[in-house]
Amino acid sequence: MNTATLNIGTVSKSRQALRETGLVIRREILTRTANRTILVTTGLLTLGVGAAASVGGWFLVNSPQGLDTFNLNPRMLFATAMICALLTSLVYSSQSLTSGVVEEKSSRVVEILLTKIGIGPLLAGKLLGIGLVTLAQLLVIGGAGVLGFTVMGGFSLIDIQVGPSLMWFMVWFLLGYAVFALLNTALAATVARQEDLASAVMPLSVLQMVLLVISLYVLPTHLDNAWLHALSFVPLFSSYLMPIRFGLDGIEMWQMIAAAGLSLMAIPVLFWVATLLYRNNALRTGSRVSLRTSLSAAD
Template sequence: MKAKGMTQQTTQHEVGEKSVSTAYREMLIVIRREVLTRTKNKTILLATGLLALTVGIGAGVGGWFLREKMGDASFQLDTRLLFATAMVSALLSSLVYSSQSLTSGVVEEKSSRVVEILLTKIGVVPLLAGKMIGIGAITLVQLLLIGGTGLLGFTLVDGWSLLELEVGAALLWFLVWFLLGYIIFATMNTILASTVSRQEDLSAAVMPLSVLQMVLLVVTLYLTPTYLEEAWLKGLSFVPLFSSYLMPIRFGLDGVQTWEMVTAASIAGVTIPLLFWVATRVYSNNALRTGSKVSLQQSFASDNGA
């Protein structure tokens, strides 16, 4: 009996490892599919190249202008605030682009019935995770390319000789909040996009999140410096949907302590698995559904039908 019990436990362990390994391979397949789809798109490549060139030229002209105006004088730049503002701008830009790509892909697969084929080969979890990671990776590479050309243009005119930069922990927190913000908003966009099956209904479905992002941008750049010490602003900066915008600016204005940043990041990190579970639930219940938009309450029903 003991040997039989050990055999059953071993078999279950092997099945579990096989399941995890299979899901991992399926996720890699989806990531590769998303990356290749976008790297082979000439329109995306051309737009990225032109934008990078424009930013590089603009940074070069700006650096030259500073040198002409400032001469040999150096001035202290508030690097933390600079990185915070750059992070918020990069986050918003990436979310606008990546959310459009992600949500339109979700709806296109539903309307063309491609999702039926995908779900017979790939599980919901690796499918959604692969789509988010693949699109997110491409978006990050595009941002690094565009930002890199800007740095190159500024360097070529020796603009750095005018600045005294002390990056410190700003760059680390830049990456942390960028990644957390992207994952949270990408997951939310996936949830909303899963409730529709036609491209003409997509803009209305994701509108609430788009409006929220614009409100957050206004609050972050214009209200935060004025109400930096207000309790409502501090409390709001711990909410996962808002923390990726508010915490970097509070950090840049020296209005936040390290423990607050760590706590807010931890709350966001704990929230992500819950949001992803909701996304997989809604997507699973609506993947084969066609017709008009359904509510989120209906999307949680266990049997939506096709």
């Protein structure tokens, strides 16, 4: 009887957590889709990317001499476009997430939210809500680019399986977003003022720039380097290095699956860390708190 009661209680709590998470997801989506600036910016980027991709496709089809002159590799161009889109979307989504976390703390809105919603559902809802909006923007803007490039026949000159490449790109976007968003949230939880946010998340921003350089300038010329192979399996680096290896045929499928699996296993651990930091700092105000203090038990 006690076991049955316990099971019922667990199911009830799980349903409540799901409801709370759904409410936060809805709040984040509505907040951003009602923002005219976001809608206008997305529309302009869609038109710009579509036009740029059309011009690029025309150039590839009609100017083969230009490709030889500049020694451009179409496969590398495609992989580069994927990485740049990934970096842009990760930076944008992480900035939106971290600024929202700090804004709620500084305005004391978080105190109201936590009286109605648990910390776990609150963070999960914010991550999923912002991630869904970012994914929708990426699909719309990226879709315009793919359409423009396809209309001009650009893919006819690229010896690459576009379908699997785009599929794996979406996988690495989702995994990369989850990993970097959780890490950025954990760092943002240690500050309560917007002016302290940049310095708090700077280590991850610098790391992303370093990964961009490695993925675009180092990895393509060292596809057989054992150290880079090992680094590409680390969850923090996989989302940047694996798409390049895949785009340049420098990887076997089992390696992609293994790296994705490792990133997937790291997400619950990172979520636990982010939740712990947020719980211990949600109601703290004032100057930035060190990670050591943040990880200690709340008073």
